[in-house]
Amino acid sequence: MDNKKSKSFMGALLCLVILGIWAGSAAAVTFNMTAGPTTLTMPDAAVIDMWGFALDATDVGGVITPGDGIVKVPGDPLVVPPGETSVTINLTNNLPEPVSLSILGQILAPAGGPVWTSGLSNTVSSMGARNDLTSRVRSFAHETAPGATSSYTWNNFKAGTYLLQSGTNPAKQVQMGLYAAIKKDTAGGVAYTGVPYTKELILVYSEIDPAIHAAVSGGTYGTGGVITSSVHRDPKYYLINGKAYDPTASDGGGLNPVIFVEPYEKVLVRSLNAGYDIHVPQFLNTYLQLVAEDGYPFTYRNTTTGVSIPYRKQQYGFQLPAGKTVDAVLEPTVDGKYSIHDAMLNLTNNGAATTGGMLAYYDVACAGDLDHNGRVNLVDRVTVQRNQGLVCDPGTPCLGDINKDNRVNLVDRALLERNYGRADCPIE
Structure with a gap:
């Protein structure tokens, strides 16, 4: 009897050791990022002051991949490997005011936020609990002061497509360009269970009100300033991946970067709205299969088996409110150049008579180039x-x-x- 108990105990101990090894092998992913100033040049040659993110390095289980360190709008997409559940971003702030981070749809580990200010002032009254009914929230997370570096961690990170943005004064700082896409697949080449893909296209939609940007860079935005808030914002430029369509561009105003798609290829289109207007992306002359929104896959429950089965909505367009993400699969069948545009008709650059705004193209080409050497031979x-x-x-x-x-x-x-x-x- 004692021998049996001993064997049972040793078996349980071995099981715990194995589980411990497995748990230890699931390395967390860490991104080192910088928030800093930059500019974007519009098709009409207007230069807009922006704030953006730079990706300095990615660390997955001790394997470090350097980024280019260039501040961009939107920031470089962040890729969380399948199976990773803990995500940390070390943020260095090179801007003149505090910033923070928020991932819409993911839960930030508690670390001292939110940040409250006294009335209409910018004086911090408390962090965490609100101690005064006149206090206003300035940041949804703990902040990173100018010149400082802080860490932000999300545990139990879910698969899906999400918008990373500043959690401090979002009406101002997100408008200035502090946003990027972050994504995690269920498995390699599988976005969600039952949703495989062979190529992806990330589309980040946003707008620019140049008057607000000029006020922020000139120090005249906010209480007592020339522009007190973004309530009455009036965007003049509409962007996809940081670009407004330019009819004079050599690439025809194509996507940044231009994506080439083979017929019958499964392309996962990840759409994110980093702006504050509602947009309605439309893919002309084709249909999409919508598979998820805000990281939640569409499913229906089989009443016989009780199993949830992936459900796909076939549409050529969809509504994309502020902060929302939509994932869809595109499977083109015919060669050609296809357009993506905003059905809300935000298709001008600062009121110019020529076409502009949220319009882009992707190319479907070269069925038969099996070795991808540039020719069908x-x-x-x-x-x-x-x-x-x-x-x-x-x-x-x-x-x-x-x-x-x-x-x-x-x-x-x-x-x-x-x-x-x-x-x-x-x-x-």
């Missing part, structure tokens, strides 16, 4: 001919299955022949 033709008749494993597609239907057949040969001889394909 004899090598690709021989590959399809050699593999014709194969039935592919959905988890491991076979080379030559151009239309992604899990088999190589005459349809794939026809798609290749339509582009045979092209030498202008993107090289990947």
Whole structure:
């Protein structure tokens, strides 16, 4: 009897040791970022003072990948590896006032916030609990003073697409450009359970009121200033990924960066609204399959099995209120140049007569360039001919299955022949 108890105890101890090893192997991810000033030049040559984020380094389990350290609007997308549950951002503040961080849809570990000020002043009255009914919240999180560095941690980080932004005076600081996308997949190449993808497109929508930006940079924004708040903001420029459409640009005002998509490729489109106006992204001449919003996948419950099953909404546009994120899968089938625009018709640059604003294009091209060397040639033709008749494993597609239907057949040969001889394909 004692021997059995001893074995049972040792087995339980071994199990705990194994669990401890597994728990220890799940390394946290840390991003080192800087908030600082920058500028954006509009298509009409207006130079707008902005604030933005720079990604200095990413640390995943001790493996450090340096960033470029350049302040951008929006900031570089932050990628949380699948399986990681703890995210820390070390923020250095190179701006003239305190800033903080907030990820909409994620819970920040308590660290002294929010920050309260006395009445209409900028004098801090308390942090954490509100001690006076006249106090106003200035920051939803603990702040980082000018010239200082602070850490922000989110535990139990959920998969999905989220908006990272300043949590201090968001009406001012988010307007100035303190925002970026942050994302986490359920698994490699799988956004959510049952939602695989082969390429992604991140679209961050925002607006600029140049009068507010000029007031902030000139020190005349706020109580007693020329502009006291952003309540009566009047945007003149509308941006996708920090760019307003420029009809004179050599790339036709394409996305930043321009994305090339192969027909039948599964493209995960992550849309985020970092502005304060409602926008309605529309993808002309195609349909999207909406799969999630604000990090919550669309599902329905099978009443027979009780299992939740992914549900996809087929639409060519969707509403995107302030702070919202929407994930959708795009599967184009025909080569061509396709537009993305705001159906709210924010399509001008400061009232100019020419087209501008929230308009961008993506290119669908080169079905048949199997080796991604920039051309559809004899090598690709021989590959399809050699593999014709194969039935592919959905988890491991076979080379030559151009239309992604899990088999190589005459349809794939026809798609290749339509582009045979092209030498202008993107090289990947």
